[in-house]
Amino acid sequence: MKYGLMGVAVLLASSTAALAADFYQPPVEQPIIEQPVIEQPVASAGGWYLRGDVGYSYTKMRGAHFFQGSNANVAHFASAKVDNTWTGGIGVGYQATQYLRGDLTLDYFGKSDFRGSTIGGCGVATACTSRDITSFSALSLMANAYVDLGTYYSVTPYVGAGIGGTRVKWDKLRNTSCETGNPANCDPTVEHGGGENWRFTYALMAGASVDITCDLKADVGYRYRRVLGGNMFGYAQNGGPGYDKGFNMHEVRAGLRYSLGGCAEQVAYEPPPVSYEPPPVFK
Known part of the structure; x- marks a missing residue:
């Protein structure tokens, strides 16, 4: 009896092994999935560009003085004010790296009217x-x-600084002195020749550029420009010469920058293929 049961067990074990061998399937080879080739632009590290700007300048005069009678007697304007004006400029620059660039600019400021006054004696009265x-x-x-x-959704904020010179050209100054208590009682008007000269200038800037196309950017910004003082008008009838004390110019500007290097080249970027290893089979 015992030997019979052992025989049945051996027979069952042999049958199970045979069935397992019959149902074994070789592993299925997984296909290698390749990623598609993606075209990605490569930003240019440098290049020349041209720029053009227009703007509006809020201009504040820092005062003016002149010599009265002799070079030993300095008189100051009681009031000195200039109007705001428009500005336009051109320039050429170079993008040295992704973060650093520089340019040379030439800006013109349209005519700004000056109105001033002085207090003192004149020919018609002692208080004029x-x-x-x-x-x-x-x-x-x-x-x-x-x-x-850095660039954020095609917008690149920036800060900057500049140094250079500004040539200020004054027109003739017309001076009319009238009695303070009777403005109708006046001396004849005196004309002083206008002065002009180059002055040292420095500037601070902040703004942002916006990508319009791959080689064209719009530029909007603010510029503070400090122009030192210089010649204002010449000597005439015991008065002069006169000198202004310079200007503070707060400019709001908008313009375009065009890259001469064209658009950035496109290169093919192909990631490495991804393959799948079949799971191990235990027999």
Whole structure:
């Protein structure tokens, strides 16, 4: 009996092994999936560009003075104010790296009217107030450097600084002195020849550029420009010469920058193929 049961067990074990061998299937080879080739632009590390800008300048005059009678007697304007004006400029620059660039710009400032007054004696009275009228225009040549702060959804904020010179040209100054208590009682109007000269200038900038196309950017920004003082008008009838004390110019600007290097080249980027190893089979 015992030997019979052992025989049945051996027979069952042999049958199970045979069935397992019959149902074994070789592993299925998984296909190798290749990623599609993706075209990605490569940003240019440098290149020349041209720029053009227009803007509006909120201009504040820092004062003016002149010599009265002799070089030992300095008189100051009681009031000195200039109008705001428009500005337009051109420039050429170079993008040195993704974050650093510089340019050379030439900006013209349209005529800005000046109205001033002085207080003192005149020919018709001992207490007089003058009316002084003229205007000036300016041409500013600047070397500028900028730091681009990264690009976010095609917008690149930046900060910058510049140094250079500004040639300020004054028109003739018309001076009319009238009795303070009786403005109708006036001396004849005196004309002083206008002065002009180059002045040292520095600037601070902040703004952002926006990608319009791959080689064209719109640029919107603010520029503070500090122009030092210089010649304002010449000597005439015991008065002059006169000097202005310079200007603070707060400019709102908009313009375009065009890259001369064209668009960035496209390169093919192909990630390595991804393959799947079949799971191990235990027999």
